[in-house]
Amino acid sequence: MDIFLQQLINGLTLGSIYGLIAIGYTMVFGIIGMVNFAHGDVFMVSAFIGLICVLLLTTVIGISSIFLILAITLVVAMVFTGLVSWAIERVAYRPLRGSFRLAPMISAIGMSIFLSNFVQVAQGPRNKPLPPMVPDVIVLMERNGYQVTLAYKQIIIMAVTAGLLFGFWWLVQKTPLGRAQRACEQDRKMAALLGINVDRTISLTFVIGAALAAVAGVMYLMYYGVVNFADGFVPGVKAFTAAVLGGIGSLPGAVLGGLLIGLIETFWSAYFSIEYKDVAAFSILVVVLIFMPQGLLGRPEVEKV
Amino acid sequence: MAEAASPSPAPKSWDLNPLLKVDHLSMRFGGLVAVGDVSFRAGRGEVTAVIGPNGAGKTTVFNCITGFYKPSTGRLALMQGCPATDAELDALTCGGLASARTAAGTTYLLERLADHKVSSRAKVARTFQNIRLFAGMTVLENLLVAQHMSLTQAGLINPAALLNLPSWRRQQKQAVDHALYWLDKIALTARADDPAGDLPYGDQRRLEIARAMCTRPALLCLDEPAAGLNPRESLELNTLLLAIRAEHETSILLIEHDMSVVMGISDHVVVLEYGRKIADGTPQEVRNDPKVIASYLGVEDEEEVEAVAGVHA
Amino acid sequence: MADHRSDLWEREDTPPEGAPAPQPAPPAPPAEAVLLPALKDAVLTGIITGLLLLPLVGFRATESGSGPLTLTYRFGLVSVFAGLVMVLRLVLNLTVWRPGRPPRAKSAALAGVSQRIAPALKPAFFAFALLYPFIAIVFSGSLSLSRYWVDLGIYILTYVMLGWGLNIVVGLAGLLDLGYVAFYAVGAYTFALLSSSVPLNAFFDAHVAEGFWASWSFWVCLPVAGLLAGLWGIILGFPVLRLRGDYLAIVTLAFGEIIRLVLINWVSLTNGGAGISSIPPITFFGVPFNSGDDGFAAIFGLDYNSMHRMIFLYFVILGLAALTALATIRLRSMPVGRAWEALREDEIACRSLGINTTLTKLTAFATGAMFGGFAGAFFAVRVRFVSPESFTFMESAVILAIVVLGGMGSQIGVASAAILLIGGMELLRNLSFLKADFLFGSDFDPSLYRMLIFGFAMVAVMVWRPRGLVANRMPTIFLKERKAVSGALVKEGHG
Incomplete structure (x- = not known):
């Protein structure tokens, strides 16, 4: 029971991070029907931007309030990562919009390779550790020497995720931007005829997705305290799994999928084998895509003849 | 089966000798009933036209017959050789098999066959509303792909073909000859080596029909074959379809809006x-049916608009 | 969801009634009207580039021994890059992208030349490949000195073969397979495990001849590796092949990773990340390449040289690659190959013609996998060491890039792309002049930039030449005249 509770907390934390990344996949897929393969690496880039920002704030400017540091880092990472994602869409995806079906996918794979190697070249191949940022924990219960703890950083992660999701939900449901986005999702050509700036809407979708990935990146950095140039691939695939599991194209689905993947991963590691935890995630991806490609909350697709 | 047959006392040719019996066909997408309890027969050796306003469910019926959709309920029996009696059909339906062979012929329940088997076994070929040629392959290659089933009887990876043995070359020559026969019929022999995507629209329509005919079908289903054709091309199409009916043991089922085609060539x-x-x-009866006049023939203009929009659907 | 999109686009690109007459070029705008916007655009691009590079190039989190990270600054580098991009953009704006510039017509003379040399290209290619080791020996001066070049030839040919194998799946059948390396791994591990298996060695020593398995295992295991990889292709392919294009890509990627992770973690079978290193060397059909009396050199009356084995390896991979090419050529003109291409063009039409699409895709998947398996067994006998490290997703991406750059479906294109990409990466490793003090300094490692350039190239090919080097498709059969089909008509990938 104690272990169960602890794993539940850990799983929800991890799941929040996956969910934030998954939204980027799901939104881009919804609007232009492509799997943005480079999104995992955008997440990794954002963690690096966060790292640089934290170093700048602590060692150069000398801010000591951890919450101020986190808040500034979040904003900086969101802005710069949004810019990166905007540039990627502009350079690597937009020219391919009329091209054959697999072209954007291949371009995205190239982009993913480019990003991870760019960071390797620019920042070096070694792990980048940070001193623990929010080390305090709350002991929830203690029995037979085993403590169930809830770390402050876990609270921060879950609270930030929940807050952002709420704001984001409002953005998509209630604002003209959200309406334009949903219109483009339905029928891009018709949306353009009705005066919606389709290019700008798509760009903004990429920027928003990247901004959420940046939040995930900063949270990841704070939670694990270390980041590496190769850290984009596996979380990226897991977040994509989350998006598919929740039903790709569905925003609540992405969050639900993220939480589920996070929980499955932690429980699998705790109760079965930690070596095979990635195999478990990949297997879920395969099984979901084969047997329920519409996911938990997605719409089934009817083949047009 | 208490099928409410035609009210006229004289039995119709399609009731006497049907190739395809559609009984109580329904197709639902979620809550939407696209086709509800439709029954009809398509006569052997006849041209049967399915008409109706856009959204009437014509293409859905087609997709059920050709295996692309599995109908929600209903029976689609295709009878090669001799028509099966209702009792035989009911026995087959209850038996759970997809086909039954008797001395007189083979009966297939199309709703139980996988889509590709509807073509390869029950011999139902089709064309599409928005032409689906293999645009990057040549005209000749398109017609050879259509003969895939007859060319792969010895297996998908046939050693004789892999080693290019004379027996294989003979077989391939026959396939090319068959393709040339149809190229001649549609007057495209001169363009055999051109990519199908380069052909003008009217030629693409005819090529798609020739490609379907290369599978040697018992039933040819044409989804709006005259859509987008000019009057001359439309006339050529009539000639081609009548020639198919006269010279081949292929019955035709077509969806069409062009009344000159429907009235000119259909039997039913x-x-x-x-x-x-x-x-x-018969065309005569339908033309004078007040319900038809009210619901369909009177809305020509709107129809045009929808038909244009429908091309992109 | 993207289906209707691509349909719309294709309809616009290819109007039904013939091609429209080319529009007369609009009059060129005056120079000032070009220069000012071009300058503005270039400056904006430069600023954006600077902002993009600022966080990760402008600052570097540097490790200082065991202490905390410190920041180092490289703002100069950022401004150099931003300036370069700005100038490049300005030049392009004023030349290639200049508004009102008439599109460059394709040179008819060039097309004529390429038409004429095309038939001679393949034999010339093959003849060069056959003579390559001897050319390498002549140019490098001696047998021993040619080692580097022969090794490079083997390396490139392995990728040519892998490219041709994947070309069947991606290029012909239009199935985007991101886990091709899994079959390469199956082939390599099959051979590695069987040849180094102690019970098998003992069994053959006891029942056939002493040392039989050590000298013959490659020749026995080569077909086994291919067949087993093909079988894995069927097992993995069966459930996934009805998925749409991009889902298929992701699932195959996941399969590839699963296989690699299992290879790492199943230590009792595969020795985990440490790999298998006791793989016997290749033999000349049972004759070992050693200095002994029964060795290759002694039997053929040559002086012993370790290069003999290397040159033999070269011809083995050349033979395997040629086998792949010939099989593909034959398969393409068979009904199954035509069905693959038809499937790439339009899957629904295929089903309406009675083609069992699942079975057809499966044959493409299994055939491609089989050639991957052959290549894997060859890899294992060449390197004599296998570990999961060699079978990462990056490897799949490299092979895919070769197929994409080559022009999906074209064998000559894929071969050229393999030479270009693999040879180019190798070249980069040797660009030691870049280490000169006035350029990047001695601690500059050009090979670090391999994958960076590689990823960039993949994007660039998609943006500028999405049909690859050889964009045309050659019909498999013709009545009077074989005419290439323009790449604009050929679809790539289904779904």
């Missing part, structure tokens, strides 16, 4: 509206 017209059958008879 079925009218659908809102997923239900509202009339069934």
